[in-house]
Amino acid sequence: MACLHDHSCEEHDCSSDWSLYKHIDLTKVSALNEATTGSVKSVFKAWEQRLNSSGDFLESNEGDPELLVFIPFTSDVKIKGISIVGGADGTSPSKMRAFINRDGIDFSDAQSMQAVQEWELVENIQGVLEYQTRYSKFQSVANITLHFPENFGGDTTQIHYIGFKGEATQLKRDVVATIVYELTPNPSDHKTKAEGGGGLSHVGK
Amino acid sequence: MVLEATMICIDNSEWMRNGDYSPSRFQALADAVNLICGAKTQSNPENTVGVLTMAGKGVRVLVTPTSDLGKILACMHGLEVGGEMNLAAGIQVAQLALKHRQNKKQQQRIIVFAGSPVKHEKKLLEMIGRKLKKNSVALDIVNFGEDDEGKTEKLEALLAAVNNNETSHIVNVPPGPNALSDVLISTPIFTGDGEGGSGFAAAAAAAAAGGVSGFDFGVDPNLDPELALALRVSMEEERARQEAAAKKAAEEASKQEKGGEQSSSQDATMTERAGVATSDADNKTTDLTQDDENALLQQALAMSMDDPATNNDVRDTDMSEAAAEDPELALALQLSVQDGTKDSAGQSDMSKLLADQSFVSSILASLPGVDPNDPSVKDLLASMQSQSEPQKKNDDKGPNEDEKQ
Numbered sequence: 001m002a003c004l005h006d007h008s009c010e011e012h013d014c015s016s017d018w019s020l021y022k023h024i025d026l027t028k029v030s031a032l033n034e035a036t037t038g039s040v041k042s043v044f045k046a047w048e049q050r051l052n053s054s055g056d057f058l059e060s061n062e063g064d065p066e067l068l069v070f071i072p073f074t075s076d077v078k079i080k081g082i083s084i085v086g087g088a089d090g091t092s093p094s095k096m097r098a099f100i101n102r103d104g105i106d107f108s109d110a111q112s113m114q115a116v117q118e119w120e121l122v123e124n125i126q127g128v129l130e131y132q133t134r135y136s137k138f139q140s141v142a143n144i145t146l147h148f149p150e151n152f153g154g155d156t157t158q159i160h161y162i163g164f165k166g167e168a169t170q171l172k173r174d175v176v177a178t179i180v181y182e183l184t185p186n187p188s189d190h191k192t193k194a195e196g197g198g199g200l201s202h203v204g205k
Numbered sequence: 206m207v208l209e210a211t212m213i214c215i216d217n218s219e220w221m222r223n224g225d226y227s228p229s230r231f232q233a234l235a236d237a238v239n240l241i242c243g244a245k246t247q248s249n250p251e252n253t254v255g256v257l258t259m260a261g262k263g264v265r266v267l268v269t270p271t272s273d274l275g276k277i278l279a280c281m282h283g284l285e286v287g288g289e290m291n292l293a294a295g296i297q298v299a300q301l302a303l304k305h306r307q308n309k310k311q312q313q314r315i316i317v318f319a320g321s322p323v324k325h326e327k328k329l330l331e332m333i334g335r336k337l338k339k340n341s342v343a344l345d346i347v348n349f350g351e352d353d354e355g356k357t358e359k360l361e362a363l364l365a366a367v368n369n370n371e372t373s374h375i376v377n378v379p380p381g382p383n384a385l386s387d388v389l390i391s392t393p394i395f396t397g398d399g400e401g402g403s404g405f406a407a408a409a410a411a412a413a414a415g416g417v418s419g420f421d422f423g424v425d426p427n428l429d430p431e432l433a434l435a436l437r438v439s440m441e442e443e444r445a446r447q448e449a450a451a452k453k454a455a456e457e458a459s460k461q462e463k464g465g466e467q468s469s470s471q472d473a474t475m476t477e478r479a480g481v482a483t484s485d486a487d488n489k490t491t492d493l494t495q496d497d498e499n500a501l502l503q504q505a506l507a508m509s510m511d512d513p514a515t516n517n518d519v520r521d522t523d524m525s526e527a528a529a530e531d532p533e534l535a536l537a538l539q540l541s542v543q544d545g546t547k548d549s550a551g552q553s554d555m556s557k558l559l560a561d562q563s564f565v566s567s568i569l570a571s572l573p574g575v576d577p578n579d580p581s582v583k584d585l586l587a588s589m590q591s592q593s594e595p596q597k598k599n600d601d602k603g604p605n606e607d608e609k610q
Contacts, residue, residue, distance in 0.1 A: 032339060032340060032341060033339045036370075037341075037369070037370055061335075061338065064335070064339060066339070103309055104309035106304060106340050107339060107340060108304075
């Protein structure tokens with residue numbers, strides 16, 4: 001499932017492909033089991049900076065390699081591929097599971113639910129590996145939750161970069177913002193054919 | 206004001222019958238819970254609070270997280286004490302209740318009141334703590350009541366496992382004269398991680414600290430800034446007026462000796478009255494004190510007549526004589542004057558008061574050095590009564606002046 005670039009990156013500008021990070025709603029990104037609250041925001045950056053982890057990266061708590069990252073987008077996107085840069089010494093995640101358009105997933109939910117897609121990851125320090133998605137399932141993604149259940153044996157799990165490849169649509173997923181429920185029906189809203197004249201169901205004249 | 210969903214875990218085991226917290230441990234606990242619920246819902250209207258009991262027949266959720274304070278207070282009624290507390294199960298059920306909160310944007314918090322001994326192993330508590338931390342649930346522990354060996358240690362270990370960036374706290378409350386709620390008010394459990402405290406917590410703290418010592422006028426500027434500002438402004442105004450009145454009284458006394466005219470007062474109608482008083486003062490050579498009192502009374506009445514918002518002149522007169530000696534009394538009077546401004550009653554009430562001669566003469570009698578039977582005082586009373594009929598005022602002024610001349 002991994003796809004290596006068959007050319008060196010100096011000739012071909014890969015960064016434009018990995019530009020979905022611009023459509024991530026960074027204020028609403030959250031992670032569970034992160035050691036430092038808010039450190040998850042630092043993993044979403046441009047392709048060129050994927051190896052440049054100047055101190056800020058996502059790390060899980062001591063002795064617990066599980067990580068859960070919730071990523072909402074500002075508009076619906078189609079995701080073609082995902083790239084993950086982990087840490088050294090076994091702190092890279094070894095498995096990844098993705099859930100689409102689900103709010104408020106926590107660890108017990110993630111462990112019991114069926115993921116939309118799962119990948120076996122390899123240690124990808126250089127960040128040139130891309131994990132393809134089943135594109136048909138990732139057609140209108142408003143938010144994605146990534147669950148990393150295991151790593152390569154390290155005490156913690158470190159993630160330095162998460163990149164998304166694909167395209168952004170300008171649509172927003174339908175969110176029913178306000179629903180007005182009628183307590184009592186308003187007869188003028190419910191004109192039946194009988195009231196319109198004609199028909200046999202006249203009640204009274 | 207952090208948006209939070211809170212679950213409060215109550216210990217209603219047999220140990221809570223003890224009376225070392227007055228009136229009983231359980232009552233102190235109930236008061237503390239009520240206070241916390243109020244503080245949480247006030248600091249952010251979208252906050253929700255739920256309650257569950259850990260002892261009795263088993264862990265039971267009394268009310269799921271809701272922002273309806275009435276529901277929470279109602280469920281605290283009729284709670285029975287009995288059984289043994291199951292801390293681990295209580296915390297886990299609380300976590301589950303929070304997981305199913307309606308608004309997923311709320312932060313999750315559990316507040317545990319542990320009054321009886323903890324029978325779980327430290328390891329189990331640490332595991333629970335780690336699970337809470339992993340799911341980013343904060344935990345506040347109130348350790349009170351029984352203190353057997355290891356209880357505090359276990360709870361501290363639980364806190365260490367949960368604590369993520371100082372969002373979780375533990376409070377140890379030993380038995381003593383202070384109520385449980387009072388001790389809790391000053392803790393981070395109430396003040397919410399050092400945000401500076403909600404107005405509720407701050408006001409409650411001020412009240413607990415004994416009266417109005419917390420704020421200038423017994424009103425929290427956070428709660429009601431306009432009222433606090435109005436109180437301060439009118440206090441300063443009144444102080445300025447009193448100084449002016451005292452100055453004028455001194456001037457009048459000296460001018461009376463010289464026999465000069467005085468041009469006091471603030472508006473046209475009052476000028477005439479003051480003129481009456483002045484001519485009155487000019488022509489009196491006996492009893493200096495009485496005239497001073499008269500002048501002071503006139504000034505006070507002038508001040509109160511001038512300000513239609515104040516509907517009780519008694520306080521003004523009292524203030525001019527008493528304020529200098531007793532600042533606390535002045536403050537109390539100031540407060541009551543402010544209360545008067547809130548009333549919509551206007552000039553008419555005061556006129557009625559003035560018209561009530563027996564009332565006014567009783568007030569005058571209480572003033573030292575004023576003899577109600579003195580003819581000048583009687584004239585004054587008569588002129589005050591005539592104030593209530595403005596058409597006759599000028600006529601009365603005429604005969605009064607003639608009389609006094």
